[in-house]
Amino acid sequence: MTEKLPAVEFVHVTRQFEAMRAVDDLSFTVDQGEFFSLLGPSGSGKTTCLRLIAGFDQPNSGSIRLLGQEAASLPPYERNVNTVFQDYALFPHMTVGENVGYSLMLKKTPKQERQKRVEEMLELVQLGGMMQRKPSQLSGGQRQRVALARALINEPQVLLLDEPLGALDLKLRQQMQMELKAIQKRVEITFIFVTHDQEEALTLSDRLAVFNRGKIEQIGVPAEVYERPATAFVADFVGVSNVVDGTLAQALIGSDRSFAIRPEKIHMTDLETPVPPDACSAVGQIQEVLYLGISTRYRVALQGGYLTVVEQNTTSAIPRSGKVQLIWQREHICPLS
Amino acid sequence: MQNIPPASARRPGFQLRRVVNFFYHRPRGLLALLLLAPLLWFGVVYLGSLGALLIQSFFHLDDFTGQVVREFTLQTYGELLSRSNGDIILRTVGMAASVTIAAAILAFPLAYYMARHAPPRLKAALSLAILLPLWSNYLVRVYSWKLILAQEGVLSWFIRLFHLEGLLNLLLSLPSIGGTSLSVSAFGPFLAFLYLWLPYMILPMQAALERVPLSLTEASADLGGRNWATFRWVILPLGFPGVVAGSIFTFSLTLGDFIVPSILGNSSLFIGQVAYIQQGTAGNIPIAAAFTVVPMIIMTFYLIGAKRLGAFDAL
Numbered sequence: 001m002t003e004k005l006p007a008v009e010f011v012h013v014t015r016q017f018e019a020m021r022a023v024d025d026l027s028f029t030v031d032q033g034e035f036f037s038l039l040g041p042s043g044s045g046k047t048t049c050l051r052l053i054a055g056f057d058q059p060n061s062g063s064i065r066l067l068g069q070e071a072a073s074l075p076p077y078e079r080n081v082n083t084v085f086q087d088y089a090l091f092p093h094m095t096v097g098e099n100v101g102y103s104l105m106l107k108k109t110p111k112q113e114r115q116k117r118v119e120e121m122l123e124l125v126q127l128g129g130m131m132q133r134k135p136s137q138l139s140g141g142q143r144q145r146v147a148l149a150r151a152l153i154n155e156p157q158v159l160l161l162d163e164p165l166g167a168l169d170l171k172l173r174q175q176m177q178m179e180l181k182a183i184q185k186r187v188e189i190t191f192i193f194v195t196h197d198q199e200e201a202l203t204l205s206d207r208l209a210v211f212n213r214g215k216i217e218q219i220g221v222p223a224e225v226y227e228r229p230a231t232a233f234v235a236d237f238v239g240v241s242n243v244v245d246g247t248l249a250q251a252l253i254g255s256d257r258s259f260a261i262r263p264e265k266i267h268m269t270d271l272e273t274p275v276p277p278d279a280c281s282a283v284g285q286i287q288e289v290l291y292l293g294i295s296t297r298y299r300v301a302l303q304g305g306y307l308t309v310v311e312q313n314t315t316s317a318i319p320r321s322g323k324v325q326l327i328w329q330r331e332h333i334c335p336l337s
Numbered sequence: 338m339q340n341i342p343p344a345s346a347r348r349p350g351f352q353l354r355r356v357v358n359f360f361y362h363r364p365r366g367l368l369a370l371l372l373l374a375p376l377l378w379f380g381v382v383y384l385g386s387l388g389a390l391l392i393q394s395f396f397h398l399d400d401f402t403g404q405v406v407r408e409f410t411l412q413t414y415g416e417l418l419s420r421s422n423g424d425i426i427l428r429t430v431g432m433a434a435s436v437t438i439a440a441a442i443l444a445f446p447l448a449y450y451m452a453r454h455a456p457p458r459l460k461a462a463l464s465l466a467i468l469l470p471l472w473s474n475y476l477v478r479v480y481s482w483k484l485i486l487a488q489e490g491v492l493s494w495f496i497r498l499f500h501l502e503g504l505l506n507l508l509l510s511l512p513s514i515g516g517t518s519l520s521v522s523a524f525g526p527f528l529a530f531l532y533l534w535l536p537y538m539i540l541p542m543q544a545a546l547e548r549v550p551l552s553l554t555e556a557s558a559d560l561g562g563r564n565w566a567t568f569r570w571v572i573l574p575l576g577f578p579g580v581v582a583g584s585i586f587t588f589s590l591t592l593g594d595f596i597v598p599s600i601l602g603n604s605s606l607f608i609g610q611v612a613y614i615q616q617g618t619a620g621n622i623p624i625a626a627a628f629t630v631v632p633m634i635i636m637t638f639y640l641i642g643a644k645r646l647g648a649f650d651a652l
Contacts, residue, residue, distance in 0.1 A: 056555050076558040083559045089552035093574045102570070103560035150560065 005068040007032045007158050007190040008053055013062030013072075015048055022048040023059070024214035030158075030192060030207075032067075035184050037193045037201040040211030041237065046194045049211075050160050053192065054083050067157055082151035083160040086167075088143045090135040096122070096146050097131035103154045121149040124183065141172045148183070158190045165200065177204055198238045202226060210234050227262075232336050235260035240297075240308060242266075243336070248305035252282060258336045263310040265332040268298065269325045281327045282307075289320055300326060387633075394626035405622055413623040417631070422611075426631055429608040432523075433591035436530040437538075437584045443531070444538040444583065449572070451539075452546035453554075467536045475533070479600050482529040486520035486601070493518070516603045525601035530591050537586035545579020546572070581643045588639060592632040608632060 006029040015023040023045045030036045038046035051057040052064060055076035064072040071079055082103075090099050097118050098105075104114040122128055125145035135143055144164060151159055161180075165173045181204055184191045195201050201208045202222040209219045210233070218230040229235035232243045245258035253259065275281040284307065288299035291313075298309045309326060360367040396405050397412040416422065451460050470478065485492050496505050509515040509522055516522030549572060557567040595609030606614075608628055616625035643649070 054555075054559060056558075076555070077561045077563055081559075083556070085552050085556060087550065087552055089550065089556035091553060091556070091571060102557070102562075106561045106566050106570075154560070 005032070006030060006065075007034070007067060008192065009063075009065040009068075010049075011063040011065070013052065013059045013064060015045075015052060015057065016060050021214045023052065025062070026214070026216060028209060028216060028219060030190060032157075032190055033188050035181070035191045035193065035204055035206045037195060037205040037208040038211060039195055039198060039201040039208050039238070041196055044211040045214040046196075046211045047162060048214075050083075050162055050192065050194050053158065054081055054160055055079050080154075080157045081160060082154055082156040082158075083162065084144075084147045084151050084164045086162045086164065088135075088147040088164075090143055090146055090150070092135055094134075095131065096127065096133050096135065096138070099135065099146055100150045100153055102150060117153060118149075121153045124152070124186070125149045126179075140167055141176065144168065144176065148180075152183075152187060152189070155187075156189060158192060161191060161193045163194055163196070165195075165197075173200075180204065202238070210237060212237075228334050229260050230337055232258060232260070235334065235336065240310070242307050244305065244307070246304070248302060248307075251302065251304050252280070253333060260334045260336055261307075261328060261332055263297065263308040264295075264312075265328050266307060266309045267327045268300070268309050268311055268319070269327060271323060271325050273325060273327075275325075275327055279327050279329055280333075281325055283323060283325050285323055286319065286321050300324065302326075390626050390629055393622050394630050396623045398621045398623055403620065405620075413627045416624060417627045422628075425606050425608060425611055428605060429592060429632075430635065432527065432530065432607065433588045436527060436534065436591045437587045439527075439531050440535050440538040440587045441542075441580050441584060444535060444542050445576075445580070448539050448542035448579070449546055449576075452543045452549075453551070464540075467539055470532075471536060476596065478533065479529055479597055482525070482532065483520055483600055486518065486525050486528065488518040488520070490518075490520070520601055521603055523602060523605075525603075526597045526607075529597045529601055530587075530594070533597070534587040534590050537590065538580075538583035541582035541586075542576065542579040545582065546576045549575045578646060578649075581646045582649070585636075585640065585643055589632070589636050592635065 008030040010026050010028050013023055013026045014021065026045075026049070038049055040046045048057065052059055052072075053066075055071070055074055055078075059072055062072070063070060066079060066081065091102065094102070097115075100121055101114045101118045104117060109117075118131065119128070122130060125148050127142060127145050127149065130138070130142070130146075135146065138146065144167075147164070164180075165176050168176060177200060180191075180193075193201070193204060202225075205222055207219060207221055208225060210217045210225060212233045218225055218234045220228075225234060225238055229238060229241065235241040235243050240263055241260045242263060243258060243260050244252065246256055249258060250256045271283065282302055284300040284302040286298055287301045287306065290297040290299075293313070295310050295312050298311070300307050300309055307326060360370075393405075394413060395409050395411070396407050397410050398404070399406050447463070451463050455463060484490055487493070493505075496502060505519070508524065509517070509519070514523035516525075519525055519528070553571055553575070554567055557571045562570065593609050595607065595613045598605075598607040599610055599613075608631060612625045612628045615621045615628065
């Protein structure tokens with residue numbers, strides 16, 4: 001029975017702060033056991049959503065259901081939802097063990113059982129033997145793991161993560177991404193992950209929602225959001241995209257409806273290469289060349305505008321200038337709403 | 338080859354530049370120069386007078402001639418530990434402790450509200466209101482309390498208005514702290530001290546509580562902590578250094594005061610009064626000095642304890 005119920009359900013939720021609608025009439029559902037990301041620029045309402053789910057904030061209108069139960073007005077301590085805070089929010093006066101065991105202590109779990117479960121959790125996040133340390137003695141990555149263990153020990157229905165990897169450097173962040181994913185698979189808890197990093201959202205999520213100005217622009221699995229962006233905002237925010245409209249659109253597809261096409265879907269050839277019968281093509285002039293190591297990004301001028309093209313650096317012959325032919329498949333054109 | 342003079346020599350103010358450059362390369366020298374005046378002040382005026390005080394406490398008064406005998410002796414400290422003097426010390430410490438505890442209990446909610454909830458304008462207004470009494474004369478404020486607490490004073494009027502005379506009489510009939518009116522009971526100096534030192538408790542508490550990030554309270558609620566649990570396990574332990582810092586002020590200020598107990602209260606003596614009387618009219622400088630050493634010793638232990646509790650992180 002509970003298998004069918006969504007872990008989190010928003011029904012026409014609005015949260016207004018004075019002049020600004022941080023969350024504007026949102027409705028969406030997150031399934032049980034899902035890794036769901038809320039992706040968007042800062043101020044787009046994703047963190048407000050998270051705070052509404054956690055119970056730190058209440059909506060002005062609408063309904064928030066956790067496993068089918070109305071929760072919009074429940075205080076945080078009455079929700080079976082735990083949070084990993086952006087600044088980790090570890091209690092500085094407690095040891096790692098006391099931090100992780102805090103919720104069990106409040107529940108008056110017997111000391112021996114508490115000790116055992118704290119040890120298990122610290123094993124899970126690879127911090128075995130760190131129990132007696134103070135948070136100030138840990139590195140950023142270790143604090144992050146403590147925060148994760150502390151939030152998971154209660155076996156919440158939903159784990160909320162508020163940009164938890166934001167403060168870590170790139171290498172550590174990539175490693176933590178892998179671990180987060182592995183831990184989520186292991187504990188089978190619904191993870192709701194807030195991030196402004198589109199790559200992170202694509203890598204980790206089962207599904208993601210792209211936020212803009214308190215609204216959701218698109219919800220879908222990562223490949224769908226990347227390959228078939230629904231709006232110009234999504235096309236532009238998730239990855240690099242050519243958003244084409246006006247005269248250039250007229251010239252390329254014979255209609256001035258705007259569309260998006262990913263730079264890596266466009267192939268650059270010399271003018272003599274024959275165009276396959278079902279493909280589209282255009283001729284342009286190379287304006288800018290940006291060498292990125294693994295690939296090269298070109299800006300190609302066409303009549304009525306520019307297109308960005310990315311070519312993998314598989315050969316050493318990188319064209320620098322001159323006229324080129326651009327070829328792409330019709331299916332890679334995404335009409336935008 | 339043409340001889341080019343150094344850049345500094347070609348410009349005016351050559352001598353001053355040399356001095357400036359000299360100190361630029363010797364930052365420690367500059368620091369020593371800057372610290373010379375305050376160090377002299379502290380060394381001579383503060384430590385010097387403390388040292389003089391300490392030395393005097395080891396002299397004694399010749400009962401027969403009434404002259405101070407400048408020889409090392411522990412006789413004065415012997416007198417200090419007599420029954421009646423011991424009572425004075427205990428009374429003073431008891432007063433300082435109860436004022437401190439009452440101030441902490443009164444100050445915490447206000448400091449918490451100011452640190453966590455008050456909007457900026459209200460917070461500024463509250464800070465001003467807390468500091469405002471410090472602008473008026475201390476003696477005037479103490480005498481005001483004498484009037485407020487007098488038998489025909491405004492507080493008695495309020496008590497009659499609410500028909501609480503029974504409660505008042507019960508308080509006043511308590512042995513050793515009661516009296517004929519609040520003004521001349523031990524409650525008189527207690528209330529005046531509490532009023533006088535409360536700002537010194539509120540402000541460090543507020544500073545300490547402001548340093549507790551909001552996310553910690555949220556984290557506690559998130560992990561199942563109701564208001565009381567969050568207060569008990571997160572806010573109180575993290576705000577406690579502020580309480581201790583504030584108590585250093587309330588405790589030491591009460592310990593040394595001699596004006597409040599001489600204007601209010603049941604004329605039983607406090608340490609400060611004894612020091613004042615003994616060195617003035619009685620001319621017994623050694624016993625006055627010995628009495629002054631008592632709060633110094635108490636405060637030394639108090640500060641060591643406070644440091645252990647992290648109070649100085651909140652100053």
